[in-house]
Amino acid sequence: xxxxxxxxxxxxxxxxxxxxxxxxxxxxxxxxxxxxxxxxxxxxxxxxxxxxxxxxxxxxxxxxxxxxxxxxxxxxxxxxxxxxxxxxxxxxxxxxxxxxxxxxxxxxxxxxxxxxxxxxxxxxxxxxxxxxxxxxxxxxxxxxxxxxxxxxxxxxxxxxxxxxxxxxxxxxxxxxxxxxxxxxxxxxxxxxxxxxxxxxxxxxxxxxxxxxxxxxxxxxxxxxxxxxxxxxxxxxxxxxxxxxxxxxxxxxxxxxxxxxxxxxxxxxxxxxxxxxxxxxxxxxxxxxxxxxxxxxxxxxxxxxxxxxxxxxxxxxxxxxxxxxxxxxxxxxxxxxxxxxxxxxxxxxxxxxxxxxxxxxxxxxxxxxxxxxxxxxxxxxxxxxxxxxxxxxxxxxxxxxxxxxxxxxxxxxxxxxxxxxxxxxxxxxxxxxxxxxxxxxxxxxxxxxxxxxxxxxxxxxxxxxxxxxxxxxxxxxxxxxxxxxxxxxxxxxxxxxxxxxxxxxxxxxxxxxxxxxxxxxxxxxxxxxxxxxxxxxxxxxxxxxxxxxxxxxxxxxxxxxxxxxxxxxxxxxxxxxxxxxxxxxxxxxxxxxxxxxxxxxxxxxxxxxxxxxxxxxxxxxxxxxxxxxxxxxxxxxxxxxxxxxxxxxxxxxxxxxxxxxxxxxxxxxxxxxxxxxxxxxxxxxxxxxxxxxxxxxxxxxxxxxxxxxxxxxxxxxxxxxxxxxxxxxxxxxxxxxxxxxxxxxxxxxxxx
Numbered sequence: 001x002x003x004x005x006x007x008x009x010x011x012x013x014x015x016x017x018x019x020x021x022x023x024x025x026x027x028x029x030x031x032x033x034x035x036x037x038x039x040x041x042x043x044x045x046x047x048x049x050x051x052x053x054x055x056x057x058x059x060x061x062x063x064x065x066x067x068x069x070x071x072x073x074x075x076x077x078x079x080x081x082x083x084x085x086x087x088x089x090x091x092x093x094x095x096x097x098x099x100x101x102x103x104x105x106x107x108x109x110x111x112x113x114x115x116x117x118x119x120x121x122x123x124x125x126x127x128x129x130x131x132x133x134x135x136x137x138x139x140x141x142x143x144x145x146x147x148x149x150x151x152x153x154x155x156x157x158x159x160x161x162x163x164x165x166x167x168x169x170x171x172x173x174x175x176x177x178x179x180x181x182x183x184x185x186x187x188x189x190x191x192x193x194x195x196x197x198x199x200x201x202x203x204x205x206x207x208x209x210x211x212x213x214x215x216x217x218x219x220x221x222x223x224x225x226x227x228x229x230x231x232x233x234x235x236x237x238x239x240x241x242x243x244x245x246x247x248x249x250x251x252x253x254x255x256x257x258x259x260x261x262x263x264x265x266x267x268x269x270x271x272x273x274x275x276x277x278x279x280x281x282x283x284x285x286x287x288x289x290x291x292x293x294x295x296x297x298x299x300x301x302x303x304x305x306x307x308x309x310x311x312x313x314x315x316x317x318x319x320x321x322x323x324x325x326x327x328x329x330x331x332x333x334x335x336x337x338x339x340x341x342x343x344x345x346x347x348x349x350x351x352x353x354x355x356x357x358x359x360x361x362x363x364x365x366x367x368x369x370x371x372x373x374x375x376x377x378x379x380x381x382x383x384x385x386x387x388x389x390x391x392x393x394x395x396x397x398x399x400x401x402x403x404x405x406x407x408x409x410x411x412x413x414x415x416x417x418x419x420x421x422x423x424x425x426x427x428x429x430x431x432x433x434x435x436x437x438x439x440x441x442x443x444x445x446x447x448x449x450x451x452x453x454x455x456x457x458x459x460x461x462x463x464x465x466x467x468x469x470x471x472x473x474x475x476x477x478x479x480x481x482x483x484x485x486x487x488x489x490x491x492x493x494x495x496x497x498x499x500x501x502x503x504x505x506x507x508x509x510x511x512x513x514x515x516x517x518x519x520x521x522x523x524x525x526x527x528x529x530x531x532x533x534x535x536x537x538x539x540x541x542x543x544x545x546x547x548x549x550x551x552x553x554x555x556x557x558x559x560x561x562x563x564x565x566x567x568x569x570x571x572x573x574x575x576x577x578x579x580x581x582x583x584x585x586x587x588x589x590x591x592x593x594x595x596x597x598x599x600x601x602x603x604x605x606x607x608x609x610x611x612x613x614x615x616x617x618x619x620x621x622x623x624x625x626x627x628x629x630x631x632x633x634x635x636x637x638x639x640x641x642x643x644x645x646x647x648x649x650x651x652x653x654x655x656x657x658x659x660x661x662x663x664x665x666x667x668x669x670x671x672x673x674x675x676x677x678x679x680x681x682x683x684x685x686x687x688x689x690x691x692x693x694x695x696x697x698x699x700x701x702x703x704x705x706x707x708x709x710x711x712x713x714x715x716x717x718x719x720x721x722x723x724x725x726x727x728x729x730x731x732x733x734x735x736x737x738x739x740x741x742x743x744x745x746x747x748x749x750x751x
Contacts, residue, residue, distance in 0.1 A: 031467065032454070039453035046449035054441030061433045069431035070167035070424040071158035072175050073149070076103045077417040100148040103418075104155035107178040108146040113137050115177040122173050126163040144174065154421060160431060171424035182418050194406045201403060204396040211389045218382055222375075240372055243365035250358040257351035264344035280335045289328035296321040461673050463666045469693040472673045473680055476520065478663065478692035479513030481543070482506060483699045495545040495573045498553070499601060510546040513694060514554070517547070520691040521661060528629055528639045528659040529691075530563075532652040534679035535645045538667040539696040541569045544642040547663075552604035556637040559596070560606045563641045565616035566649060568609035570642060574599055581610025585628050586619040592631045605636070621654045629658055646679040656688035664693045 036043065076099070106112065117136055122128055131139050148155040157174055159167045280286060300317045307314055463469065469477045482505055484494055491497050497506045517526065531547070533540040541564075548560040562570035563582060571577045576597045584590035595607045613619055632639045641659065643652040656662050662683055666676050676693075683690055 034465075035454055035457045036450065039457060042456075043446075043449045043453045046452055047446050050445030050448050051442050054445050055438060058433055058437055058441060066162060066430040067160040067432040068162070068164050068167055068427045069158055069160040070171050070427055071156050071422075072171050072420065072424040073154045073156050073422040074103075074107070074175060074178070075153050075417075075419045075421045076100055076155060077153055096153075097148065100153060100155055103182070104146045104148045106182070107155070107157055107174065108141060108144055110137060112174060112178045112181055113140050113144070115181070116140075116170070116174045119173045119177070121169050125161075125166040125169055127161045127166045127170065140170075144170075157424075165426055168424040168426050175420060175423070179418050179420070194403065197399060197403045197406060201396070201399055204392060204399060208389065208392045208396060211385065211392055215382070215385045215389060218378075218385060222378055222382070237372060240365065240368045243361060243368050247358065247361045247365055250354060250361050254351065254354040254358050257347060257354050260347040261344075261351050264340070264347055276336060276339050279339055280332050283331070283335045285331045286328060286335065289324055289331060292324045293321060293328060296324060462669050463671045463673055463676055463695065464668050465698070466695050468673065469666065469695055473664075473666075473676055473693055475664065475680070475690060476516075476692035478516045478520065478694050479509055480695045480698045481509045481513075481539070483668070483697045485699075493573065495542050496549070497542075498546045498549040507546075507550075510543075510550045513543075513547060514550040517663075517691065526661050526691065527633050527637065528641070528661070530641045530643055530652065530655050530659045530662045531665060532643045532646050532656075532662065532679075533665040533667070534647050534671050534675040536567075536648065538645070538665050538671060540645075540665040541573070541642055543663070543665050543694055543696065544640055545570070545573055548604055548640045549601055551638055551640075552601055555603060557603050557635075558605070559632050559636040559639045560604065561632070561639060561641045562607065562609040563620065563643045563651065563655060565609050565612055565619070565651065566644050568612075570606055571608055574606050577606055577608035579608075579610070581608035582628070583610035583613045583616070583619065585610075586622065586624045587613070588624060592628065592635075607632075617650045617654055620651055625654070626658055646682050647675060653682055653686050653688070656683055657686050660689065661691040662688045663691055665696055666693060667696045668698045670697075 114137060116122055117128075117140065127143075128136075143161070144157065144159045146155060146157045157171050157178075159171050159174075161167045161170070296317060300314065300321060303311065303314045303317055463472070466477050466480050469475055484491065484506070491501050491504065491506065493500070494506065497504060498510050501507050517529075520526070529547075531540050531544040544560060548558045552558040560570065561582060562568050562577075565583055568581075574597065576599060578595065578597055580590050581595055585592060585595060592607075595610075596605050597607070598605055619625065629639065639659075641655060643655055646652045646664075664676070664680060664683070680690065
């Protein structure tokens, strides 16, 4: 058996998870290239058509509608006087550009164009004779162009006409009309302004005189030298410094005296100093008593010597000496108290005097600071008056300059210098159309042809290519079946293609689907498969029959069931099918053994649909429907079920909930993306496990899926055979009976 030189990874296309991305990824460069290859003939035809039309229109315009263009250049320099408040005499770049652009627009204004149309030179031109007299100015505005020349003082006035001598005459007349209008409107606009400026000039002079007098009067109220010395060097500053020093000294002195007052007011009393002790000892009374004590001590010593210690006289002398000592101690204490009291009175008196002096010093400091603040305020007011005077003088000076400029404009009768740098001359050759447009037209025609081809491709919403299955349905691609019109082997019944034409491209496509299906899920999870499609005539019966045949040829036991109880089709392919079928089992009228029919293909059995019931969906959803699948699954390795279209009947949805996998068949060019997406959405709602999609009847086209593959496939088989006789014939070993006269358009058995 021959195979196409492709790998499994190339055949099965994995898709992103459904529900993410909506319509799928956008077109890639490869997709665009495929579209261009497919539409190459159309693109070439459209390119030739559009190119021919473009070239024809070019030569028609070249010989029948030539255009001659003449251009004049005008130099425009601003000579406008400054306005009050303008500081920079030189115009900025942006303002200069706007100035030239404004005059370029004025050159094409209605006033200028109406004056130009009245000129005899314009009335003599062919353009004037051919133009609509009711729309002369409108036509002149459309034909005439006026625009500034970048980074210059020039702007250009140009016009295109069919006659050679018309554009220069009309442009020169427009230029003359523009210059006349510009020069006539200069002086009149500034005469009224000049009177207003002079009145303002006189008012400013009065204000300057008044402000100067106000400054002089204010200076007379200040101290002499205050203005020259300044506030920070005036006499008040020195006085404040002296007062601050005096306040600091008095504050320190008061704090010291306050500490002494607190010491002498302490009940425990202050400590006795050496000076205090000396003052007490120097007291006459203390000295007298001390002398008496000394005299008594001498007499006591003599008496002790003469009389003894126990003599009455000695004892009397001792008593008297003790009394004198106590009297001396009392005198010392009284004298010490007198001294301390005197000191306390002196400290308190000095403290009160210091407090009074500190209060007076602080008042003087406050007065000095107030005097300094008043001086600073006056000096600031003086500076303000000087600034106002300077501002008035500056405004007056700028207004004087403006008055001089306006007087010049009134005197010279112009505010803008306008010169014709280059008048318009008769053109030497036509300006349009130019031969440069020919390659542009050809390139544009090519782009237009490509755009039309790509647009038609994008507007086509049908499922056409394998990429559409992956991109728009987000399904893995199990395989693609080519259209029978492109198949080189003649196959009468496409449902038997795998059997009757095993070396054909169609048979190889089904074998590829079988291989991809094996890799889509484990074998124990794909024992029951359901084949359905969005709508009738999509070829799901063809897919079911050929998949069942290809799987049976591998040695697996396969049961093919016709579950289309509304419009069955397997009885036209397999003549051995009994009248009784699935519907009989579902109503309990037959057993599975009675319904199974053998086919000429080894390992492949079929079960027909049986009589058409009035309620197929209800029968399939019943308990016997599940029992049928259980019995079939227990006897066969794989059960393949052919069902009605998803969008027309709910039978497929009912069975999809009971099988292990679903295969969705889409017919190329017949199924729209919306139909396929709705069918897939219905299957998702019942939680059906969709293994993938199959594209049926894919057509060979330029840049398409099978164009190169078909050629390579058959060339490969010819090289492989090498003249050796085929082992298998393209004709079946035994004629398979088919319905001799099937009803046309009554089933979907045709691929």
